[in-house]
Amino acid sequence: MPSFGLVHLEFLAIAAFWTIGLSAVAFIGGGMLGFVIALMRVSPSRLVRGIAITYVQVVQGTPLLILLFLIYFGLAIIGFDQLPAIIAAGIGLTIYSSGFLGEIWRGCIESVPKTQWEAAECLAMTRWQRMTRVILPQALRIATAPTVGFLVQIVKNTSLASVVGFVELAQAGKLINNSIFQPFMVFVTVAVFYFIICFPLSAWSRGLERRLNVGRR
Amino acid sequence: MSVVVKLSNVHKSFGPLKVLDGVSFEVARGEVVAVIGQSGSGKSTALRCINALETIQQGSIEVCGHAVHDEKLDKRKLRLDVGIVFQSYNLFPHLTAEQNIMLAPTCVKALGKKAARDIARDCLARVGLSEKADHYPEQLSGGQQQRVAIARSLAMQPKVMLFDEVTSALDPQLTGEVLKVMEDLARGGMTMILVTHEMAFARKVASQVVYMNKGKVWETGPGSMLDAPTTPELRDFVGSGL
């Protein structure tokens, strides 16, 4: 039986890139959808708010694993049965991220004092102008640290994408282990890869938090 | 003299709490009206109703030809005519003093950057803060922040300005500099309604004093009314040294 070597390391490195790629898709897709959800959550229309609340509760109440299964097999049922794994995993993680990012950002928007809305309103600004020129710039500052923090969660959760046949870091580790059976060696290496991806993110998040707490602006 | 603000029999409740109980008064162009009264007597609520920040249940409010009590009121048009300054300044913390002032003229009146900056400079000069244009709110003292807030409101060239205890959060020295700006405005002919605890200022600058008590206009008259109150409530209020 061959032992853990350079080929395996290379295989893991490539899988790590897929992990990063999938994380990026989830973050960008989830970010865009989550932004819409956050805006819907603070809408003056009860109907719009209700739709967003329902969406968030369904997404947050569904385990990511189940969400991935549902999308993979659900899309197959309606005819997309040759769906590439990255698309299914990307859609699943996008929906998952949007549910959480939407709530994180809603909290940030609502933590801007109501008096800021009023001050802008009294200057005859439209609702859209108030949102984009006064509220969002302040919410953005509050949102940066928790958003980067959530990015770490996304990276780790991509490991579930293996259930739809996507070979990312964790799945690559499993495959290697199946052929050489050195679980400790293999999975420590996998963990190190995750750490290398996540550590800079969480360090960045902590740094942002510190900077925003001390210096404001 | 033309009437700019007219409240007639205004009633306003928050749930079971009756806050305005048939309030009526009029403000003519160029007039300075000081609204005084105990905490909780409904002064802020009255101001907020004038600016449609609160809706009223009964009565009518006319401001510069806008029927504020009307459901079909275009609030944005109303607010082009009415400026308001709050006790807590409410400057936008992510913008410099100058940017705070430029924001509404650029996005509401669609002025160019340069025209808006000229207005901002002019308004900052009027409140004596030309050299602070590039400071962020947190880099300014309370009095300076409040003067920027006044300048921000002025930049929209309102026909009436409302002031809600704009000096209450300031120590005496800073209060003085803000009151001076307001006195200059009054002398310049601005129509103003100010809720204040500064009795000396009210007596000196106001053309009309409105004393509110229990959600009603209890007593009203010229500034000299404070020297000879007719109701015992106002006598107590003035006597309490406020």
Ligand SMILES: Nc1ncnc2c1ncn2[C@@H]1O[C@H](COP(=O)(O)OP(=O)(O)OP(=O)(O)O)[C@@H](O)[C@H]1O
């Ligand atoms: N949004 C609100 N919801 C419920 N009650 C309110 C609200 N705003 C004000 N009130 C109540 O209405 C009453 C009058 O408040 P208002 O702020 O008008 O008083 P005020 O005369 O300005 O007092 P102060 O001098 O303390 O500022 C108070 O009892 C207050 O608690």
Ligand SMILES: [Mg+2]
């Ligand atoms: Mg008040």
